[in-house]
Amino acid sequence: xxxxxxxxxxxxKEQRWLPGTPADRAAISDPDRFARDxxxxxxxxxxxxxxxxxxxxxxNWYRADR
Numbered sequence: 001x002x003x004x005x006x007x008x009x010x011x012x013k014e015q016r017w018l019p020g021t022p023a024d025r026a027a028i029s030d031p032d033r034f035a036r037d038x039x040x041x042x043x044x045x046x047x048x049x050x051x052x053x054x055x056x057x058x059x060n061w062y063r064a065d066r
Contacts, residue, residue, distance in 0.1 A: 009059060 028034045056062040 006058065010061075013059070 023034070023038075054060060
């Protein structure tokens with residue numbers, strides 16, 4: 001549950017941001033591989049071009065203000 005009314009705006013967006021099942025420690029059979037794959041994913045995410053992305057606003061807490 002959001003702790004304040006404005007945070008409720010982000011709940012739906014965050015729940016649909018990435019499809020799939022959340023990571024569960026019990027389901028990770030190879031922690032080293034999981035860590036490597038997660039690191040590679042984060043590096044790829046960091047490389048995504050954001051120039052044409054959404055502008056800062058209430059919907060993203062004014063992040064990425066240029």
